[in-house]
Amino acid sequence: QVQLVESGGGLVQAGGSLRLSCAASGRAFSIYDSMGWFRQAPGKEREFVAATTWSGHRIYIADSVEGRFTISRDNAKYTVYLQMNSLKPEDTAVYYCAASTQITTIATNYDYWGRGTQVTISS
Numbered sequence: 001q002v003q004l005v006e007s008g009g010g011l012v013q014a015g016g017s018l019r020l021s022c023a024a025s026g027r028a029f030s031i032y033d034s035m036g037w038f039r040q041a042p043g044k045e046r047e048f049v050a051a052t053t054w055s056g057h058r059i060y061i062a063d064s065v066e067g068r069f070t071i072s073r074d075n076a077k078y079t080v081y082l083q084m085n086s087l088k089p090e091d092t093a094v095y096y097c098a099a100s101t102q103i104t105t106i107a108t109n110y111d112y113w114g115r116g117t118q119v120t121i122s123s
Contacts, residue, residue, distance in 0.1 A: 009117030
């Protein structure tokens, strides 16, 4: 089993910043090489945001957030971060982190998911 717990969501004005965290734990966690962030807005499909390997050698960022969002990790803490700057109202969504055995932008390839954290951007 793998447990993923997101934190850091909240309500901010457009142009502001937030940093999301995802803490990972569990006996099986060592086989999961990659961590991803996804988001889902009301009435929309879950959307890929960013992903990284634990080594940091490979990073994927969605075009919609390129230049504004950064993914990073702290291997000692088994924590992955999503730094979100220049936030827009369209970034409003529930943000989820997920674990995969290989880095990918496809949600169905992730085996474990957190419960999500709400991010709301006011205009």
